[in-house]
Amino acid sequence: MRLDHVSYVTSHDQLADTVQRLGARLGSTFVDGGIHPRFGTRNFTLPLQNGHYLEVVCPLDHPSSDSTPFGKAVSQRAAEGGGWLTWVVAVDDVSKIEKRLGRAAVDGHRTKPDGKDLAWKQIGVLGTLEDKQLPFFIEWLSLDHPSTDGKAIAKIVKVEIAGDESRIEEWLGSELHAAIGSDVEVEWVSASANDGDSGIVAVHVMTPSGVVRLD
Known part of the structure; x- marks a missing residue:
């Protein structure tokens, strides 16, 4: 069990601007990840060190974006x-x-613009829908992982989470540091300091120009 990626949502009409803005802040280039036909979403990904990546995902005008757990989660956000x-x-x-x-x-699965097809299994999105602090789980079936899709020059060093460590560990069935990695610091934030919301508050990324806080 290990941290795979962090997921950031934007609207379809803001997708290009969001990808450009985040990429400029991190000094890195996003890759067009293509469409998730089963979920009614599409994404861009940015490779990070230590086998991680950053996903920017948006809902599409597609029935699956309202009928699948992941589509619903992205659409609601x-x-x-x-x-x-x-x-x-x-x-x-x-x-x-x-x-x-x-x-x-x-x-x-999703087919990238270069024709490569990525496949995986995922579970736990219903938990994320009910409680934003809870991650979901993925098992990759493809050899091509998004963390290797380009040169990774930045890395996640800290994640701010509004939530309860014991609740998350119960959900994971594992100690948090074993799941998120000893190289990533976790800073706990009270939900009251996050407009009453649980979940990721910010991700700190070390770049060649220093640490960037993405909130």
Whole structure:
């Protein structure tokens, strides 16, 4: 179990501007990740060091964006004005999470503009929908991971989370530091200091120009 990526939501009409703004702040270039046909969303990704990446995702005018858990989560966050959606944990065998949560994982895939198809299984988005502090889980079925899609020159060094560590660890079935990694600091923020909302407040990224706080 390890931190895989962090997910930031924007609206479809703000996608290009958001990708350009975040990329400029990090001194890095996003890659067009393509469309998630099953979820009614599309994304751009930015490779980070230590096997991580940053995703900017938006809902599309598509039935799946309202009928699937991930589509709903992205659509709801976009309707709220966008911002951090969640953090995502990679596992080697998602069947263990399926047994613990008592439901099956969902197949996901997207075809990049260069024709490469990425495939994975994901589970736990319903938990994220109900409680924004909870991550969801992913098992990659493809060898091409988005963290290797370009040169990674920046890395995540800290995540600010409005939430409860014990609740998150119960959900993970693991100690938090084992899931998020010892190289990433976690700073706990009270929900009251975050407009009453739980979830990611900010992500601190070390770039060649210094640390950038993305909120």
